[in-house]
Amino acid sequence: MEVLKIEKLTDREKEVFELIKKDATISREAIAEKLAISESAVGTYIHHLSNKGYLLGRGYITAPEEKIVVVGGANLDIKGYSPNYIKGSSSPGWIEESSGGVGRNIAEDMALLGQEVVLLTAISNDHFGQKLREETKDSGVDISHFKISTAQEHKTGVYLAHLDQDGDLIGAVNDMRILKEIDSNYLQDKRKIIETSAMVIFDTNLEESTISYLLELCSAKKMIKIADAVSVEKALKLKDKLINLDYLRGNLDEIEVVLGVVTMEEAELARKLSLKDRIERVRNFYKQNADLPELIISTGKDGAYYLSHQDETVKLKHFQAASINMEEIVETTGAGDALTAGLAAGIMNKLSIDKAIELGIKASALTVKSELTCNPDLAELM
The missing domain is CATH 1.10.10 (Arc Repressor Mutant, subunit A)
Known part of the structure; x- marks a missing residue:
């Protein structure tokens, strides 16, 4: 080590x-x-x-005890909408741009929810990077510690998505190669900022070695540590690191695979089981592994589940999804990020875990009603 x-x-x-x-x-x-x-x-x-991390941002602001550090991806979201999607052909529609990236979305959502947030990420000095810096700064996030890449092969990250008439994802390409520059050297340079935080949140777009080093920096500290699983494949980077987390937020597919309840190859077959059976199987596995973090499991229109160890028992609680009319849904991109942000903001505001999860669900519901990846209306929740 x-x-x-x-x-x-x-x-x-x-x-x-x-x-x-x-x-x-x-x-x-x-x-x-x-x-x-x-x-x-x-x-x-x-x-x-x-x-050295003793001052943050502009105005000589000394590092506060209640700041949140988010480490993860920042990219430009380019979204194409096809009201009448035609497979294998060019579909009429329209294209929108907005700032995105899991880590960046969580940071902006938390700033909208009234939290003091420092975002650690990498962008290039291209026009996409300039847009990300300006929009993230305007949302209230401290961007003063962004890494500005000079490597020619590393352009600012881009998430290129194709959505159908209901705002659901048809397919996407995510170029996040620039995140290789968020490495141990960068984190070491920002060590003081990380170590003086009250909470560290990261996403699994980071390299596995970077996640390991980040958790090493946090190992002897009291800050709350939250991971966002991002995707089934990327969640596997957490497989031998779960003991170092306080909370893990992911959808049911991601949670099943990262816990080892099913393998990647078995994941498709697992989806054919009832939701009740899948949750019960996760609960049984969780009961046998006392070192696992608290889990917040997203299940879309079926709401979310919360799992935690309490003394000799396991607490399993279901939370209903917010009531949304189908015509209100613009798209679903960023909904999971908003849930993570709401959960974290609730914890920082000393809400009970139930109330924090409910705040996350409300934030997620507002997000799907907006074409923006982060809905400015989140500010009304606090």
């Missing part, structure tokens, strides 16, 4: 930091005057404090 390097502050950095803690609006000129150093030197020390 790699030994983590502790980034200590120099005596001068400590002096600058103490002045900023006393007055977050203090100017560089005032700091220079108090410490009898040049303004350019002050700028250098502030840069060091920011890189």
